[in-house]
Each structure stands twice: as C-alpha cells, then as structure tokens.
Amino acid sequence: xxxxxxxxxxxxxxxxxxxxxxxxxxxxxxxxxxxxxxxxxxxxxxxxxxxxxxxxxxxxxxxxxxxxxxxxxxxxxxxxxxxxxxxxxxxxxxxxxxxxxxxxxxxxxxxxxxxxxxxxxxxxxxxxxxxxxxxxxxxxxxxxxxxxxxxxxxxxxxxxxxxxxxxxxxxxxxxxxxxxxxxxxxxxxxxxxxxxxxxxxxxxxxxxxxxxxxxxxxxxxxxxxxxxxxxxxxxxxxxxxxxxxxxxxxxxxxxxxxxxxxxxxxxxxxxxxxxxxxxxxxxxxxxxxxxxxxxxxxxxxxxxxxxxxxxxxxxxxxxxxxxxxxxxxxxxxxxxxxxxxxxxxxxxxxxxxxxxxxxxxxxxxxxxxxxxxxxxxxxxxxxxxxxxxxxxxxxxxxxxxxxx
Amino acid sequence: xxxxxxxxxxxxxxxxxxxxxxxxxxxxxxxxxxxxxxxxxxxxxxxxxxxxxxxxxxxxxxxxxxxx
Numbered sequence: 001x002x003x004x005x006x007x008x009x010x011x012x013x014x015x016x017x018x019x020x021x022x023x024x025x026x027x028x029x030x031x032x033x034x035x036x037x038x039x040x041x042x043x044x045x046x047x048x049x050x051x052x053x054x055x056x057x058x059x060x061x062x063x064x065x066x067x068x069x070x071x072x073x074x075x076x077x078x079x080x081x082x083x084x085x086x087x088x089x090x091x092x093x094x095x096x097x098x099x100x101x102x103x104x105x106x107x108x109x110x111x112x113x114x115x116x117x118x119x120x121x122x123x124x125x126x127x128x129x130x131x132x133x134x135x136x137x138x139x140x141x142x143x144x145x146x147x148x149x150x151x152x153x154x155x156x157x158x159x160x161x162x163x164x165x166x167x168x169x170x171x172x173x174x175x176x177x178x179x180x181x182x183x184x185x186x187x188x189x190x191x192x193x194x195x196x197x198x199x200x201x202x203x204x205x206x207x208x209x210x211x212x213x214x215x216x217x218x219x220x221x222x223x224x225x226x227x228x229x230x231x232x233x234x235x236x237x238x239x240x241x242x243x244x245x246x247x248x249x250x251x252x253x254x255x256x257x258x259x260x261x262x263x264x265x266x267x268x269x270x271x272x273x274x275x276x277x278x279x280x281x282x283x284x285x286x287x288x289x290x291x292x293x294x295x296x297x298x299x300x301x302x303x304x305x306x307x308x309x310x311x312x313x314x315x316x317x318x319x320x321x322x323x324x325x326x327x328x329x330x331x332x333x334x335x336x337x338x339x340x341x342x343x344x345x346x347x348x349x350x351x352x353x354x355x356x357x358x359x360x361x362x363x364x365x366x367x368x369x370x371x372x373x374x375x376x377x378x379x380x381x382x383x384x385x386x387x388x389x390x391x392x393x394x395x396x397x398x399x400x401x402x403x404x
Numbered sequence: 405x406x407x408x409x410x411x412x413x414x415x416x417x418x419x420x421x422x423x424x425x426x427x428x429x430x431x432x433x434x435x436x437x438x439x440x441x442x443x444x445x446x447x448x449x450x451x452x453x454x455x456x457x458x459x460x461x462x463x464x465x466x467x468x469x470x471x472x
Binding site for chain 1: 411412413414415416417418433434435436437439
C-alpha cells in the first residue's frame with residue numbers, strides 16, 4: 001500500500017501525547033507478537049522511563065522458517081508498521097527508528113526504500129538495516145549486537161536492550177506486527193481494539209498456517225477463534241490430520257483431536273502446554289510422520305545454535321543425534337529417557353532461549369509421537385515427507401519411519 | 405541480603421574448577437559444563453562460593469547480591 005492509499009484507508013498519523021498513547025496501549029491489552037507475549041505497555045514504560053533512549057528497532061528478522069506474517073506486513077503495509085514505530089519513538093523519547101529487515105522482507109528493499117522516501121513528515125529519522133541470517137539472529141540481544149557493529153549472535157543478559165541496547169543506550173525493540181497494532185490503537189482507540197477477541201486476549205493476531213491445509217498463508221484472526229474455524233479459514237485439511245505444531249519451532253506438538261478442541265487464547269493454549277508464540281501453526285497430515293519431521297527440525301535447530309554456550313552446542317547436537325537414531329529405529333529403547341534427561345538439563349542454560357525452545361519442541365514430539373517412536377523400532381515407515389521448512393531444499397528421498 | 409550464583413554460559417569453557425570447589429551447589433553435565441543445582445547460596449557456603457568465583461579462569465561464575 002502506498003502512503004496515499006494507506007492514509008486513505010487508515011487516516012493520517014495521529015498526534016498522540018506520549019503518556020496518553022501508553023495508557024491507550026495498556027488499556028487495549030496489546031502484547032508483543034514476536035513470540036514472548038510480553039505486555040507492550042510495560043515495555044514502553046520500562047524504556048520510556050529511562051533517559052537518552054537511542055532508538056526504536058523494528059525487529060523484522062523473522063527467522064522462524066514457517067512464519068511469513070512480518071514479511072507480509074513489511075512488504076504490503078509498511079506504512080502501518082512505520083507509523084507504529086514512529087509513534088512508539090515519540091512515546092519513549094527515542095531519537096530514531098531502525099527497521100531491521102530479515103532475509104524474507106529484504107527481498108523487497110526497493111519497496112521499503114520507496115516507502116521511507118515517501119514519508120517526509122516523520123518527527124524522527126527512519127533507516128533500514130539488514131539482519132544477518134540464522135535462527136538466533138532474530139533474538140533481541142543478537143539484533144542489538146549486530147546493529148552495534150558486532151556479530152548477530154545473542155549476548156549475555158542482563159543488561160537487556162531496554163537497559164543497554166543500540167549505542168549502549170536504552171532501546172525499544174518490537175516486532176512489526178506489534179507496532180502495526182500500536183498504530184491502529186493510536187488511531188482508533190482501545191475500545192475499537194477490544195471489539196475483537198476476548199476480555200483476557202483482546203484484539204486479533206496474524207497467524208501463519210501451513211502444512212496439510214488447502215490454502216496455507218497468513219490469516220488475521222480474532223483471539224478466541226476456534227481452531228476449527230482457523231482450519232476452515234485456511235481452506236480445510238487436505239487429509240486426516242495427525243497433529244498440529246503450535247507456536248513454531250520453539251512451540252509444541254498437539255494431537256490433532258486435542259488441538260481442534262482449542263481456541264486461540266492464551267489460557268486455552270496454556271492448558272496443553274503451548275503458546276501461540278509468533279503465530280505459527282503447522283498442520284501435519286496422517287500420511288506424514290511426526291517423528292521424522294521432528295528429527296529434521298531438531299537437527300536444524302541444533303545446527304542453528306550460535307555455538308556460544310556449551311550446553312546448547314553439545315546438548316542440542318546430542319539430542320538431535322539421538323532423535324535421528326530413534327527415528328531410524330536403531331536406538332536403544334532407553335534412548336528417549338536419555339533425551340529427556342538432557343533436555344531437562346540444558347533448559348535455561350544458554351545465554352538466549354534457544355535451548356529452551358528447542359527442548360520444549362522435542363519433548364512435545366516424544367510425547368505426541370510416542371506411538372511412532374514404538375513403531376519405528378519395529379518397522380521401516382514409508383511416510384511422505386511433510387517438508388517442514390528447515391532452511392534448505394526439502395528432501396524428496398523416501399524417509400525412514402512408519403505408515404504406508 | 406541473599407546471594408545467587410549465575411553462570412555466563414558464553415564465557416564458560418568447562419574448566420570445572422567451580423565444581424571442585426563447590427560440589428555442594430554445582431555438578432557437571434555430560435559435556436563438563438556446570439549445572440547450578442541450587443543458585444541460592446546459603447550463608448555457610450558463601451566463603452566457598454567466593455573462592456569458586458575467584459578461581460574461574462574465564463570469570464564466568466558470578467555471585468550476585470539480591471535485595472530480599
């Protein structure tokens with residue numbers, strides 16, 4: 001959307017008093033959409049309370065392979081995101097906005113440069129920066145480290161970016177979707193925002209759904225929407241479903257029958273040990289093998305470790321190797337117990353949450369695909385690769401594992 | 405005041421001197437990296453915790469004071 005179209009649809013960028021804007025965001029109940037689910041107003045207050053805030057960084061890295069919503073927002077509605085970033089900069093007293101682009105959105109830097117050039121009335125300068133590749137590069141301390149001239153790898157926290165970030169000064173770092181929502185709350189108010197969703201989870205979220213659905217893509221859905229309605233929105237399942245991966249690769253597998261009883265709300269998702277994270281959902285069909293897919297993903301995640309912290313470097317590698325052995329049916333029956341012990345031991349022992357997310361993912365796989373684990377010990381499985389994206393070409397060779 | 409141990413996992417290189425000096429609170433994982441079984445340091449172990457912090461060649465073990 002060009003600036004003129006954007007203004008026609010959404011109206012001019014309103015002027016909001018900083019205090020008033022933060023109050024409105026608080027009343028809206030908006031939470032961060034990068035995966036951590038943190039109340040946005042609290043973050044704005046924490047940064048705004050400090051002096052000499054250096055910047056608002058729009059974290060458009062979107063390094064989650066199955067997520068497409070940030071790329072979509074930045075390429076289709078750049079002005080809504082930029083409005084939110086500029087409003088947030090005013091609210092916290094930041095002197096500039098930096099738009100950090102992931103490899104997905106960076107494929108259209110021209111469009112974003114044009115969007116920036118069209119905006120000549122922003123009170124603070126807005127610039128573009130390219131994010132380095134890699135799953136952990138989107139972690140906020142890694143984004144700051146890179147912007148400060150270092151490598152794009154996580155750092156030891158605290159200090160966190162809101163305390164010591166870009167140029168060593170307090171920095172607000174937000175996901176593009178969060179900022180787009182801030183821009184809407186600033187324009188239409190918290191009541192309007194609360195018209196969708198539930199009282200505990202107001203508003204809507206962008207969900208990227210892929211896998212065994214007829215129309216994979218990014219959908220905006222009100223919180224409280226049932227998973228059945230979500231599946232229908234995505235054109236329905238293309239086959240009988242075995243499971244859903246909720247929350248991306250740091251997320252949780254849930255049996256399909258169980259998942260289809262859920263609604264998209266924090267409380268409900270927490271009851272099965274998951275969160276929506278950055279809004280990624282993958283439907284796994286029965287013709288695919290969840291154990292095989294999980295083995296590929298955990299191998300990817302272990303390779304994506306920044307290799308800075310021993311427990312993550314060695315622990316995830318060991319877990320991935322064990323899972324590969326389990327999936328090929330050559331592991332000792334006790335191997336899953338060892339994986340569970342390693343997972344519980346490496347959790348919380350990295351500088352960032354990479355080991356925590358990866359172990360949550362694999363523990364849920366062992367739980368949900370326990371039947372597959374047992375079957376793989378007995379026979380070769382001939383499942384079709386579901387092709388969960390792991391940053392490279394999807395393997396087409398027949399896979400080891402169960403079913404058909 | 406209470407005291408807590410923390411490991412900077414980026415700095416830690418598994419020298420394991422901390423485990424030698426403070427096995428009461430620290431054990432090693434399968435790769436030789438320290439697991440803090442109990443980050444809170446009871447007052448009778450503070451002296452030993454201090455020694456473990458000083459002994460770490462990479463300054464990866466941190467003793468933090470926490471207001472109660």
